[in-house]
Amino acid sequence: MQDGRTTITQFIIEEQRHIAEATGDFTSLLNDIVTACKVISNMVNHGALVGVLGAAGSENVQGEDQKKLDVISNDVFLKSNEWAGHLAAMASEEMEDIYHIPDLNPRGKYLLTFDPLDGSSNIDVNVSVGTIFSILRCKGDCENPTKEDFLQAGTEQVCAGYALYGPSTMMVITTGKGVNGFTLDQNIGEFILTHPDMTIPEETQEFAINASNGRFWEAPVKRYVDECLQGSEGPRGKDFNMRWIASMVAEVHRILTRGGIFMYPIDDKMKAKGLQGKLRLMYEANPMSFIIEQAGGMSTTGRERIMELQPSDLHQRVPVILGSKTEVERVTAYHNENKEADAA
Numbered sequence: 433m434q435d436g437r438t439t440i441t442q443f444i445i446e447e448q449r450h451i452a453e454a455t456g457d458f459t460s461l462l463n464d465i466v467t468a469c470k471v472i473s474n475m476v477n478h479g480a481l482v483g484v485l486g487a488a489g490s491e492n493v494q495g496e497d498q499k500k501l502d503v504i505s506n507d508v509f510l511k512s513n514e515w516a517g518h519l520a521a522m523a524s525e526e527m528e529d530i531y532h533i534p535d536l537n538p539r540g541k542y543l544l545t546f547d548p549l550d551g552s553s554n555i556d557v558n559v560s561v562g563t564i565f566s567i568l569r570c571k572g573d574c575e576n577p578t579k580e581d582f583l584q585a586g587t588e589q590v591c592a593g594y595a596l597y598g599p600s601t602m603m604v605i606t607t608g609k610g611v612n613g614f615t616l617d618q619n620i621g622e623f624i625l626t627h628p629d630m631t632i633p634e635e636t637q638e639f640a641i642n643a644s645n646g647r648f649w650e651a652p653v654k655r656y657v658d659e660c661l662q663g664s665e666g667p668r669g670k671d672f673n674m675r676w677i678a679s680m681v682a683e684v685h686r687i688l689t690r691g692g693i694f695m696y697p698i699d700d701k702m703k704a705k706g707l708q709g710k711l712r713l714m715y716e717a718n719p720m721s722f723i724i725e726q727a728g729g730m731s732t733t734g735r736e737r738i739m740e741l742q743p744s745d746l747h748q749r750v751p752v753i754l755g756s757k758t759e760v761e762r763v764t765a766y767h768n769e770n771k772e773a774d775a776a
């Protein structure tokens with residue numbers, strides 16, 4: 433504790449004391465992840481000054497054009513986490529296959545999935561971006577892990593967190609005992625506990641969705657958004673506000689801070705392409721759902737709890753409806769009513 437301020441390292445160590453079987457591996461792993469986020473924060477903050485903006489001239493496994501910072505951030509995460517012997521393997525949005533720990537390094541008992549730079553389409557226009565990560569236990573052969581070892585439901589996560597590279601750099605983390613937020617003190621290079629025990633207001637009047645997809649939405653989503661737009665003159669009896677940052681980390685952080693609902697539902701355009709959604713389960717939807725639920729919110733596909741989904745592929749996509757509990761319950765109820773109507 434420095435002059436009444438708790439660093440993230442101190443916080444993690446104190447948390448570890450509550451875990452009987454903790455050996456310090458997890459604490460050390462989390463500190464390596466924190467270091468990677470500090471390095472990425474420094475690069476994001478310097479942007480054009482250090483020549484990291486613009487396209488990388490390559491595509492990722494999702495077929496999306498990579499930004500230079502996508503590739504650089506991915507490498508930073510790999511180098512920061514491959515050496516200490518806490519991980520059996522890693523998986524990233526930016527890599528098709530799992531990343532095997534180099535032979536010269538020992539293997540550990542954890543698996544790490546991450547989106548090294550989420551919302552990177554915003555990077556060239558200086559809008560907030562972030563990093564999302566999730567830690568699972570390796571339950572198989574940790575010396576020879578496979579892609580299948582990663583395919584665990586979100587309820588199996590040991591830890592989930594994100595770094596938000598915004599006006600200030602913050603990290604928000606859960607290990608299953610609530611959600612805590614830390615702000616990077618650039619003067620000393622340490623994350624300081626600034627947002628203890630973050631909780632989402634159950635009620636809200638703010639929704640986030642990419643409205644340009646409106647003509648493709650399923651009926652329950654259309655109904656929910658239309659009611660929000662009708663405001664105090666409609667069935668909701670109150671006016672709503674809309675936000676869309678195109679950066680999931682920034683949307684989730686706003687919701688954690690003042691409530692709201694974030695929706696990236698499945699739609700007819702995705703169905704026509706054989707897609708199950710836009711966002712990825714293993715390194716976007718599951719970690720963010722863990723955080724949202726630990727903060728008292730709710731996270732579903734519209735039809736079922738995201739964290740109970742059994743993954744079938746490392747890069748599978750899912751619909752995401754998350755945020756203030758009463759709003760997510762309402763959207764999910766509309767989907768269930770629709771299902772009953774379809775079945776009738």
Ligand code: P6P
Pocket residue numbers: 550551552553642678679680681683710711
């Ligand atoms: P759209 C960023 O690419 C991302 O994965 C999320 O961070 C964000 O919420 C969403 O996609 C934005 O999607 O269709 O608005 O560009």
